[in-house]
Amino acid sequence: MTGTLISLISIVIGIIAANGVGFILKKYSFGVIGNTIAGVFGSILFIKTFGRLGFDPWSIMNNGDFDGFRLTINLLVSAIGGALALVLAKKVYHKFNKS
Template identity: 60%
Template sequence: MTETLISLISILLGIIGAILMGFTFKKYSFGLVGNTISGVFGSIFFIKFFGRLGFSPTFIVENSTFNVSLLILNCIVSFFGGVLGLLLIKIIDFKMNKKAAN
């Protein structure tokens, strides 16, 4: 697996996390397209932000070896990054609509 493939898998897991969150909790949903976009950005943000701790795709395939435990950690962070990305966008949407109503 290359770093690019690991990054794409991470983004896919972020999308799945956001879509599942929107499907499970309807009040947090922005529809399929909105959930997908928030999952992509949430996943990318969390992997870039927390990946510096040592589980970014670069560290997973470092020195031509493959570290499975770092890949699992990367996948978990990507999934929850998509979920938290959707929550953050919903909070921003709520605050903006609240100010517009006043």
């Protein structure tokens, strides 16, 4: 695996997590497209944040060696980021649209 492939897999995991949360918790859903957008941005934000701590895709592929623990942490953080971004986006949406 390359660093780019790990990044793409992480983003897909974030999309799946956001759509899963939107499916399970209907009050936080923006529909499939909105959930996907929130999942992408949340996943990227959390990957970049935790990547500074050594869980970025290029640290996972440290000189050709594969670190499964770092990959697991990266994918877990990506899923959490996608789900949290969806929930936070819906709360901001409700905050701005109080009528």
